Amino acid sequence: MSKENLKVVILGGGESGVGAAILAKTKGLDVFLSDMGEIKENYKKILEENTIEFEEKNHDEERILAADWVIKSPGIPKKAELVQKIKAKGIRLSSEIEFGAEFTDAKIIAITGSNGKTTTTSLIYHILKNDNMNVGLGGNIGKSFALQVAKENYDYYVLEVSSFQLDDIQNFRPYISLLLNLSPDHLDQYNYNYEEYALAKFRIAENQENDNYFIYNKDDEMSQKLLQKLDLRVKQIPFSMKEKLNEGGYTEGEKLYVKLQDEFSMRIDELSIMGTHNVANSLAASIAGKLLNISNESIRHSLMTFQAVEHRLENFAEINGVKYINDSKATNVNATYYALESMKQPTVWIVGGKDKGNDYTEIEELVKKKVKAIICMGLDNSKIINFFKDKKEVIIDTASVEDAVKAAKSIAEKGDAVLLSPCCASFDLFDNYEHRGKLFKEEVLKS
Template identity: 55%
Template sequence: MRYTNSHIVVLGAGESGVGAALLAVKFGNKVLVSDRGQIKAAFKKELEENSIPFEEGKHSESEILTADLVVKSPGIPDTAPLVVALREKNIPVVSEIEFAGYYSAAKTICITGSNGKTTTTLLIHHLLKKAGFDAGLGGNVGTSYARQVAEKDREWFVLELSSFQLDGMFEFKPTISVLLNITPDHLDRYNYEMQNYVNSKFRILQNMDHDSWFIYNMDDPIITSEIKKRKPETNCVPFSIKQPVSFGGFSDSKQITIIIKDQFTMSIHDLAMKGKHNTQNSLAAGIAGRILEIRKEIVRESLSDFQNVEHRLEFVARVNGIEFINDSKATNVNSTWYALESMEKPTVWIVGGVDKGNDYSELIDLVKEKVKAIICLGTDNSKIIETFKSVVPTIVEASSSEEAVAFGYRLAAKEETVLLSPACASFDLFENYEDRGNQFKTAVRAL
């Protein structure tokens, strides 16, 4: 449904909110942007330049409750009293992705999962661009989908979707969707019920039919069990790193194989990204490419020359034979599990920050196998020390990136790795995970 000449309220004035406001105004709607916090100067300037009314530090309920439609920031929970009041008045509350979809004729590839979605989104976009597609990149990464549609609609959009964005999507129908994995995350937003979070992820399928394609990880027991229950009426394409499939994609220790209309193979050693989880990401991207009938040479080239997102298993430098890797984006245990799993040399692991109720015991076997020393980088490291003190002989504490990197340089030997993969949020010592990663890189380059 396309809104014109309507009263639209945008809750939240971040990248997605300002993008939605610009799109709403373009189609002649009366718009109010309302943010309960302070709006960043750059976004405020943009709203002023486009004569879009806004308020900060409050929500004027009397006006908001007269809206024809509300576009909500993914950061605002559905349980917020204002959102509850809107729903009671039957005022539609949607995400910026849903809203942008009303105005876009583009075909979409939508990627979700608990881990790996940013990497896979960027990889699929890289593949489409290399194949000459007119493809935008948006969602939970980069510039908002709504802003891009306001500027220029495209033939394709590759969109990373979080569960919070999916919760506000109702009519949206992906051309191709990808579900990478489902592990516990954000359960505080889902009443601590795992099934609620699973249902949220599966919203990606809600409007898909025989004209669309669903690529999924058949090694994930939650996903396979839900597919058996739900019986999706779309083209389901599995991938596996544990067993061969006759249709879809799989890998063994030597190569990946993708079978859609015909067979595509590629040596696992030629993939740009190492580690089992990245093999899964490469399989998902490769399958999407072959569904779109992108030439095999271009798929092969794209999977071999892709450069991963900053702060995600990012190679920083090699100093006197010691490799330093920045995985600051790993803010939960599951992300760190993937990082440790991909380490091929003895590793000094920098971990810690604001604990989100982490269960570090899931990492014990990997730590035994891969880690020679631990550096705790946080204000309260007691849980990490307690979990690993009988597993790793050396555990030290650092209170800054410089100190952590100096310890890493001392504890690692030539041909070994120092890995920053915190498994925690960053807000005790840093502004955010980017700040943490950048300070780590600066400290490494100063060695």
């Protein structure tokens, strides 16, 4: 069937759904958008201006199941009954990144991983932009990728890609893919099976050929295990913080190195972002830059001038000699591990929220070593309190950002740091992690 006659249904009326609807309309497809919730006014206005038919607070199942192609928002669980019915009928089901990629010849650099995706995606975008390349930023970050395919004419796209988006791909084939690391996350969506979740991440490389590149973390055990099993055709390039490599990226002493056709190196203390994990992210980004033939000078300059992503180890204030750091984006234990590891001074740690099956043993030693007090911020903090009660003397239970900041300010002394790194999702008290981080910063900055 030619694309012209396709009936396309978009499920979800947020940023990615509306972007996909506009792309479908631009390409002359028969498009209908359906959202079980309420669509925000600004998105409704866009749909109306583009004469795109839509429904909200309802799913017209008959119409949806008559589609040739359904584009699903990553927020809709794959176990949802409607999704199961779509699959049972054999209707093609795609994510917005799959849909957008079908309509562009631009080179795609796609980044996934359990932690560091947003930072590394933003860093690679910064490296390309700094080198005057014609580049768009999308996926889980910035504007909808499909919308940019409809409206812009970029030569490159740098996309942050989640496992949920990769669950719904068929042909997606990036020019360069990056898998930064793996740690158990979102396991509730993957039958509580870590390997199943990890394999979803590896789908980023499944359609790549030997003229494409896959950048991966050689220090990551699960990545190494799955690379032995999977039959990938793509050219694989590793990075490591532990061993010197003949090809790829690594650290040695005070420097980081990338060895491909030639060699790039720079001092680690010249990087603009803090923390060991960000050295790994910078290595991965530098390899991508080299593969795109960006000069060493240009990459070095970009790594020295990059500004940290908001809500990710964002050092936003110093008040009375106390540093305040917003790491609201740390929604799992592994992300908080990286945050605590990078702390150089005694730390008052604010933690808590909606627990996704966390195991705190991973950070137990770091908490003993670096944390002077724990402040819990959530509706139910019992799990955190029970785990750390014999390990830390000062644990304070709060259920609001106001109380958490008040407690932190009363404990922190000159030379300390207050770190919001919650380990948990934000949905118990906040709309999302951005909302949590924003309110935290506002509360800290109140006199």
